[in-house]
Amino acid sequence: MTVLVVAEHRRGELRDVSLELLSAGRQLADSTGGELHVGVVSGDAEGYAERLNREGVDAIHTVAHGEEFNHDVYTQAVTQLFDAVEPTVLLVPNSVNGLDYAPAVAERLDVPLVTDAVGLAYDDGLTVTREMYGSKVETTLEVDGPQAAVTVRPAEWPKAEGSGDASVESFDAAIDESAVRSTVTGFQEVGGGDIDISDADVLVSVGRGIEEEDNLEIIHDLAEALDATVSASRPIVDNGWLPKDRQVGQSGKVVTPDVYIAIGISGAVQHVAGMKGADTIVAINEDPNAPIFDIADVGIQDDLFDVVPALTEQFS
């Protein structure tokens, strides 16, 4: 069978998830001795094709059209490329942009779509592993039919390495401009305040477990005692309890401090994406099954309202 991977780039940079998808695609193609094709749409497609030419890639198809991602262009280009390559499985990043066109592609092609895959297997048919209930359980889904589309979770597969000898060909997609009814007019960086959490050596990071805004006092007290900086997971920022520039995670900042103390943070995949590079990860959480303990080096499975003041006391 053939696997078709669609690469992702933004503002002139090929995104790492593209190389991860090559590994996922190669693994899937290997199970039936099939070919791995890659599509790259818009921007410097030729330049990206060079970087995508890694070991195990058989063919790269470039579509020259515009600079940045536009979902109407991607939907048309990928649908047409799919019809030309006739893959058994289409793999798209489970990114904000991937989720902005993959469902439309699958719907137009009338193929099943499974999102946010963390495992893929092919044996007579496609089997996808994904998580539910905020990573508390995994499910296995069997997909019926000759073809399918899957969005693949970032950072689950290693980046493909080595250099390949794939054929690189321009694919002449016929983009109907009257069907392009959206325009990307620009980008905006989320405003930075005085403090850059990505510079901090020690982060005291707070999540939903703190329950109320007033309770943040014990977090600030601990940070002061440790001479650390306060950061947060998404819900704290969504609630407006801390500014957006304090948010760690996929849509916030990626931090790599010496010590990261996660307090009342469950460890959703979007959060972990922003802090897994910390040297030492400490988790304080009442729920022993919280996914944060999967990546923590040290953990305390107890009530944060008891542990945090006791820890502050140790440094007073």
Add this chain to the structure above:
Amino acid sequence: MKILVTVKEVAAVDDEFEIDGLGIDDRYLTYDLNEWDEYAVEEAVQLAEAGEDVEVVTVTVGPEDAEDTIRQALAKGADRAIRVWDDAIAEAGLLDPGTKARLLEAVVAAEDPDLVLSGVQAGDDAFGATGVTLASRLDWEWAAVVNDLELADGVANVHRELEGGVEEITEVDLPAVLTIQTGINDPRYASLRGIRQAQQKELTVQSLADVGLDADVLDSPIEQTDLYEPESEGEATIYEGSADETAADLAELLREKGVAQ
């Protein structure tokens, strides 16, 4: 103007739980309005408050038990609600985004809204694909992961929240389906008056036949065959003891790491 908001009741799992077949034992589940949908409802209600003659209608694919949750959305300001359900849906397997989109498409066809708002994803199955699938079926425009929205003449000006603290500024033609990200607004608490009024608001239940669909719409190509607790990959050292004891152990480690020195 009419805004249709998709509303789902989702289950959160207790810290300790048991698996029952292909699901989680209901004793360990707590049901509530999907977090993302709460922001979508608020966005629609704010648009209604800012505009003139804007009707906000919620649509839910869910059982009768979901009605308390649907009333929450009505208490926060939605005008009326539609709940699609019947025995065939109850007995169906997985309601994947394609299947959900077909059910919602039928409701959109009947209601003819100008705008559909959905949450980015549901907190339980987190497919994150129903909104865009629905837009494609309707041949409407769409935008996924919207954290800022302004309506102008015939277009929606949105910010899409990309990864890494970057927002994409995009203009999409209306009608459109927009998937709403948490943090776009500050969802209100329902007032006592709102809660009282919600009890009187119209909540219509529609079967597959009512929305003009056959049961074969439920034949999903995706079948769930297993559900299990993943093995912990963790190698964390867990400190045991009272809070004072564990805090002392942690303090010792932090000092070793040079914290607060």
